[in-house]
Amino acid sequence: MKPAPFDYAKPASLEEAFSLLDGHGEDARLLAGGQSLLPTLNMRLSAPAILVDISALEALRGISIDNGMLRIGALTTHTELKASKEVARAAPLLAEAASHIAHPAVRNRGTFGGSLAHADPAAELPACVLALDASLEIAGRGGTRKVAAADFFHGLFETDLGPGEILTAVEVPVLRKGFRSGFAEFARRSGDFAMSALAAHGRFDGERVHELRLVYAGVDIRPVRAQTAEQTVEGKAVTADLLADAMARLGDDLDPMDDPHASGVMKLHLSGVLLGRVLSAMAGAHR
Amino acid sequence: MTPSREISVTVNGERVTVRVEPRKSLVDFLREDIGLTGSHVGCEQGVCGACTVRLNGAIVRGCLTLAVQADGAEVWTIEGVSDSGEIAALQQAFLARNALQCGFCTPAMLLTAAALLKENPAPTRPEIREYLSGNFCRCTGYQAIVDAVESAASDMTGAGS
Ligand SMILES: Cc1cc2nc3c(=O)[nH]c(=O)nc-3n(C[C@H](O)[C@H](O)[C@H](O)COP(=O)(O)OP(=O)(O)OC[C@H]3O[C@@H](n4cnc5c(N)ncnc54)[C@H](O)[C@@H]3O)c2cc1C
Ligand code: FES
Ligand code: FES
Numbered sequence: 001m002k003p004a005p006f007d008y009a010k011p012a013s014l015e016e017a018f019s020l021l022d023g024h025g026e027d028a029r030l031l032a033g034g035q036s037l038l039p040t041l042n043m044r045l046s047a048p049a050i051l052v053d054i055s056a057l058e059a060l061r062g063i064s065i066d067n068g069m070l071r072i073g074a075l076t077t078h079t080e081l082k083a084s085k086e087v088a089r090a091a092p093l094l095a096e097a098a099s100h101i102a103h104p105a106v107r108n109r110g111t112f113g114g115s116l117a118h119a120d121p122a123a124e125l126p127a128c129v130l131a132l133d134a135s136l137e138i139a140g141r142g143g144t145r146k147v148a149a150a151d152f153f154h155g156l157f158e159t160d161l162g163p164g165e166i167l168t169a170v171e172v173p174v175l176r177k178g179f180r181s182g183f184a185e186f187a188r189r190s191g192d193f194a195m196s197a198l199a200a201h202g203r204f205d206g207e208r209v210h211e212l213r214l215v216y217a218g219v220d221i222r223p224v225r226a227q228t229a230e231q232t233v234e235g236k237a238v239t240a241d242l243l244a245d246a247m248a249r250l251g252d253d254l255d256p257m258d259d260p261h262a263s264g265v266m267k268l269h270l271s272g273v274l275l276g277r278v279l280s281a282m283a284g285a286h287r
Numbered sequence: 288m289t290p291s292r293e294i295s296v297t298v299n300g301e302r303v304t305v306r307v308e309p310r311k312s313l314v315d316f317l318r319e320d321i322g323l324t325g326s327h328v329g330c331e332q333g334v335c336g337a338c339t340v341r342l343n344g345a346i347v348r349g350c351l352t353l354a355v356q357a358d359g360a361e362v363w364t365i366e367g368v369s370d371s372g373e374i375a376a377l378q379q380a381f382l383a384r385n386a387l388q389c390g391f392c393t394p395a396m397l398l399t400a401a402a403l404l405k406e407n408p409a410p411t412r413p414e415i416r417e418y419l420s421g422n423f424c425r426c427t428g429y430q431a432i433v434d435a436v437e438s439a440a441s442d443m444t445g446a447g448s
Contacts, residue, residue: 007309104402
């Protein structure tokens, strides 16, 4: 289908973008890569009066490392995230997860900021920023604020972004000594949204794992931490018995709903399989 | 009605200036305004890949890119890369391996395969499948397409060495 008519503006500065958002209120939508927004317009699920294309805003571009922080501009595409040397070194989890997003042609346009702002419950990057304890930089008329990833995702396609606000960048602490991450997912076909995806990040000393964060996508209305499973493994060596124990407790953390792609029971099972695979790989990589 | 916009796009090496409605997709602009109908339109929601074109050097979904977003950009379509001879080896391999039947998916398959071989001149079969996973073919069952890309890659790397 074709979208309903809309107007289009491409501001050259954040100031200009804020004026457009102020002027049009609810009728305006930001356009980044368009890979989530344009399908919904084409299907006429929404019909904004004007699209504000943020792709010319230089403040939203670039990847840099400064003071132990990796800063990734909101307009960074999934392809750029996957290819960046800085990301590979400072936050390899993001590069690994990016290769699971959609297909090359979609990754060439879809952006990091767009994925977080869209907040699809099955999307990979929201789970990753939660696992990495990232902080999100949000700009508005009144200035810039920072929000922890843990406070950003409110619900199904709902975030902490208020009217007139623009997500400008993501800041991730540079990978510290002893820390490792892992990612895996189950999707029906390569590039589909995940039935369950797991982003994990934690510290290893010898065999033992500490401060582990296990974040699942695709199993709830937003990315969720499996805290019971995290506590089960805290401070322990990763063995087959420990993994079996953690998997058995995953039901305390996750209560996936049925969807057209998989039943809740199947998703819970798959989530356990991911836990075993990802943690074994992380522990194995350390040896 | 929203006012139309004037855009200038370099399509297959030639600069064109046209007025388009903001809601017009890049692939509709190419088909309807420029008359280049080699890029196809299937699902219009990013899933089938039939609308694949090259925008500033990278393959994109022509149905999920607005024509106004391509203002000032360089676009290559199947017509351009075909005429230039750039993908001749792939086209030859598709023909030799029966990698097309109705041909609806073929222009996009060729552009996507060309992007793969540029990044990775000697891909494995799983790598070919992975890269083409966003391009649907309702006819061939994919085996012949993977065969064709594999043989084009070995012809091209063989010829280059
Ligand atoms: C076939 C297909 C398969 C896909 N598969 C996956 C997948 O497996 N996993 C996955 O994670 N994603 C997938 N996607 C979605 C893709 O990752 C999108 O790129 C991403 O969700 C949105 O990024 P975008 O830049 O395209 O955002 P847009 O579509 O431009 O915008 C999305 C929303 O975010 C808002 N927005 C965008 N940028 C900002 C900003 N900086 N500040 C505030 N608000 C903003 C927009 O207003 C809009 O509401 C798929 C898409 C397609 C078409
Ligand atoms: S028509 Fe663009 S992906 Fe199907
Ligand atoms: S040849 Fe018919 S869709 Fe591929």
